[in-house]
Each structure stands twice: as C-alpha cells, then as structure tokens.
Amino acid sequence: MVSGLGKHKSETVEEIEIDLVPIMNTFLVLVPFLLLSAAFFHLKAIDTSVPVLADTQKDGQAAGPQEVKVTAVMEIKEKEILLSAISDSLGTEELSTWDTQIAKKGKEAEYPYQKVLVHLRKLKVRYPASDTLIIIPDGSILYDTIVQAMDAARYSDEKPLFPRVVLSGKVS
Amino acid sequence: MALGNRRKNARGFDVPKLQITSMMDMFTIILIFLLTCYSDKPEVVHLEKDLRLPESVAQSDYQENIKLVLSRSNLWLEGEIVATVQDGEIVGLDPEKLNNSRLYQKLVAYRERADKGNLARPDKPGRPDKPDKPDKLDNQDKPEKKAQEHIIFLCDKNIPFHTINLVTKTAAMAGSPNFQFAVLKK
Secondary structure, eight states: OHHHHHHHHHHHOOOOOOOOHHHHHHHHHHHHHHHHHOOOSOEEEEEEEOOOOOOOOOOOTTOOTTTOOOEEEEEEOSSEEEEEEEOSSSOHHHHHTTOEEEEOSSSSSOOOHHHHHHHHHHHHHHSTTOOEEEEEEOTTOBHHHHHHHHHHHHEETTEESSOEEEEOOOOO | OGGGOHHHHHHOOOOOOOOOHHHHHHHHHHHHHHHHHHHHOOSOOOOOTTOOOOEEOOOOOOOSOEEEEEOSSEEEETTEEEEEEETTEEETOOTTOGGGSHHHHHHHHHHHHHHHTOOOOTTOTTGGGSOOOOSHHHHHTOHHHHHTSOEEEEEOTTOBHHHHHHHHHHHHHTTOOEEEEEEEEO
16 A cells, blocks of 8 residues: 555656746847837936016015025136126125136136135035026027036036026026 | 667657747746836937937936927927027027017917916917827826926937026017926936
C-alpha cells in the first residue's frame, strides 16, 4: 500500500511548462508601440503673468521691515541687468539704496546671474514678506535669456526668493 | 560522446526548446518602465519641429489648459494656426490694433463662453444643440474652465521679447493675463 502510494506520487510530480510564446508576442507588439509614442522629455512650467490694471491697496505705513513688501524690478538690457525695488510703504531714498547695475563681462558672455542672485537674496533677507519680481526685458532679449533670469530670481537653494514673476514690456 | 550514443539517436531528433524566461523578464521591465512614463503625464503634447523650448530648473508641472504655441514659423492656439511668424515677427498682429487680430478674437470667444458657461467651442458651431454630457472627460475639455486658469505658453527659445510681448499683451487684453511658460527640465 505504502509502496503503491509512493509510486503514484512520483508519477504526478511533473514539470509544468507554461506556454510563454503568446505573452511574448503581445509584449513584442506592445513594447515597440509604447516606445514609438513615448516622450522622453519632462515638460515643466513657470507661472507668470503680465501686468493688468487693478485697484491698488496701500500697505500699512507703520509696518516694520518684516511685514513690508517690496517688488523687485529686473530690467534686462543688451549689456547689463538693472535691479531696483519699488514699494508703497518705503520712501524713495530707502528704495534707491537697492538700485544696482550688473554688467556683462563680454559681448557674447552670459549675464552674471550669480551677482543678481546675491543682490536679490539681500533684498529678501531685509524684506522677507516680498515675493514679487517684475522682469522688464528689452525688445531684442531672447526668450531663453528671460527664462534664465526667472530661474535665477525665483528660487535660491530650493527656497522661494521671488516666485511670483510678472513679465512686462517697457513703458515709454 | 553523447552524440555518439546510438540509443539516444534511435529515439529521433529532439526539438530544442528556446529559453524565453529571461527575455520575458526583460520585456516586463521595459513594459513597466514605459507604462510608468505614461502614468506620470497622461497628456500628450505635440511639439512642433521648429520649436525648441528653453531649459529651466522649474519643478512645477503644467496643468491642462489652453495651449498657445509660438514657434519660429507659426502661432498656434489649441492646435490651430492663428498667425504666421517670419524672421521672428508675427505677421497679422498689428501692435496698434491687437484687438483686431485672430488670436484676440479666438481668446475672447473662449472667455465669453467661460462667462456664459456654454460648453461649445468657438470652432464647433454644431455642438450647442447637442445635450451636454457632464462626465469627467467632458469637464476636462471645457474651454470655459480652461479660460479661467492659465494659458500654457510654449515658445521657441530664440524668439525675441518684443514678439512675445505682443502675444502676451493680446492674451491679457482678451482676459487671460496668467501664463504657464512651458520649459524643459534641466
């Protein structure tokens, strides 16, 4: 009896082979299809706006530097970047201390964004509530340059600097 | 030696079995990778051949909205050419009369429909008669929902600002002053 059962067991234990060929066929169709329609670039977005007419609300006159909001202004010219600040809460004298001019080293050279970043960082440290930057490029400035300027001004070491960007044309 | 085994040869030729398990593993990995790419961003953006986007360190994802594409040859709004570009200048977009342009009229049409809550697209006049399906898919495609939000602006990196300014100004005049500038991740 025992030996009979043992014999039966050895007969049933057989290697079962799954037919993988149909699955392979499906994969061979699916993979080229997905490869053809796949996109290997990562599209990201920069939130920005253009100036519109709105009712302005004045900031509190007695507010300290911690609450005062200033708007950084970056003018991109052919050979230089002009930085300044505007605010309803601060006087012209104090605001003028934030005016600076950062020139390109050569005609074909890149703009010195590191210097721009240092200046904007100082402004942010002085007025931490500030978050808006107005970029005013010259007409001939390329879109790529504007995006690079936005990159330099929006975040510093992954901390927000001036994340709200307004792109404006020069008002003559 | 085994080949010379007479007993084995007498049984006949054994069909060799292809070991496809490892190949299956490989295909499974590729398939999972590709499907993950799709689940990351289900929407497909068709980039024009003459459109080179700038690179940026921006991390935000774009949202499904009205698409405005400014390439080196055309200005597209939602897949339709609304103006042509020659030498970096937009033909048919007069800086003095921006509200006469086709771009402005199309954007205003989107805005009006957004305000009225009409589901029809301006270029599909037959649709208002049809009952609206309030399903999820239809909601995603509503122009009025889109018009309230940003415009996704895809622009060639070598286009000068004075040309971009005309487009953004026209959009702002039409009631859409907020944009999402599409960039490639660095």
